[in-house]
Amino acid sequence: MKTEKKIVTVGVDARPLSYSTSGVSRVISRILLHFPDKKKYRFILYSNRPCHSDFSNIVQMANIEWREGKGFFARYGGTWFNISLPMEIKKNPIDIFWGSQQVLPPFLSASVPAVLTYYDLVLFFFPEAMRFLARMQQQIFQKYSVMRSKRILSISTRTMLDMIEKFHYPAKQAKVSLLGYEFTGKKNKNIQRISAGKKKSHKLPSGGTYILSVSTMEPRKNYGTLLEAYKNYLILDKKPLNLVIAGRRGWENHEFFQNLDGMIEEGSVITFENADDFLIEELYKNCAFFTMPALYEGFGLPLLEALCHGKYAIASDIDPFHEIGGNAIEYVKPLDIKGWTGALLSASERLRSKKLKLKGFNKSEWSWDRTAKIHYEAFEELSD
Secondary structure (H helix, E strand, C coil): CCCCCCCEEEEEEEEHHHHHCHHHHHHHHHHHHHHHCCCCCCEEEECCCCCHHHHHHHCCCEEEEEEEEEEEEEEHHHHHHHHHHHHHHHHHCCCEEEEEECCCCCCCCCCEEEEECCCCCHHHHHHEEEEEHHHHHHHHHHHHHHHHEEEEEECHHHHHHHHHHHCCCCCHHEEEEECCCCCCCCCCCCCCCCCCCCCCCCCCCCCEEEEEEEEEECCCCCCCHHHHHHHHHHHHHCCEEECCCCCCCCCCCCHHHHHHHHHHHHHHEEEEECCCCHHHHHHHHHEEEEECCCCCCCHHHHHHHHCCCCCCCCEEEHHHHHHCCCCCCEEEECCCCCHHHHHHHHHHHHCCCCCCCCCCHHHHHHHHHHHHHHHHHHHHHHHH
């Protein structure tokens, strides 16, 4: 007699899917899309807000249910997550909780095992780079979330080692789950193509005429250094390229945005602040080369995506970027304005002489299937 396969219900912190595409929302959505056993696993996506249209393809999947918070607390994501969500889970039990943003609800039932996807230790290394409320939540619940989790999947080796050292977390329960890449420019039933025209005041620049950087504009991303180096580059290069920044305005200081707006007015810098997946793909595809000047990252997904498009890259000299780029890219100390200026000039000169090539990078090694499989294996270990 054939025994029926037990359905495992996984609750997911899906708040990032209530907003337009970001690094974390991309991770969650890709893992769900590439999850290897969709018949055995059912995912309940919890958020205090409706699902954003960027991810409507996710909630249409047969093994996905979107559950939106109601009532007064739903107006505030943190309050809803900490108070309302545990009550919802107690009323409608689940088998596993997936802390997709490296935090868990504080009153999560002790009977529900948790898997944490762990991104970085910004709270400890760069606390000033976090929004006040996010920093407070992390400070209060970070240690609890780590020690409460049965499995922790870190997005780079450096992040895993730092997490284990910081919290004395059992190494046997920790694993690296590197992120992946997939080309979304082709028609793909798993990826919804959305208009690139959201609040956009610029046309797409011509191919090969611009330097690209992709990420939210906030202090840890170190755009201030890049802009200073780019100003020097504009003076020194006879045929300078534009600088394109794709990313939302975050919590940078007033002086930075004044500087940025002045360069936008002059026409040397172009920003796309609400770029969806399709627009970002186009920007990667057509850029001359890529830059990522971050002070600190748990991984560096935009760097991986640029390399997978075959683009030459200049990146900060930090461990996670070496895990991605190896010897294929150029590294500069994050705060070395002179070094960044020289790197921009050198790359532009080699571009003009047709000698700017990406060598020694194998994009076939980077797959969301691998990331999803590691999460699947963690869920399997806890569902036995």
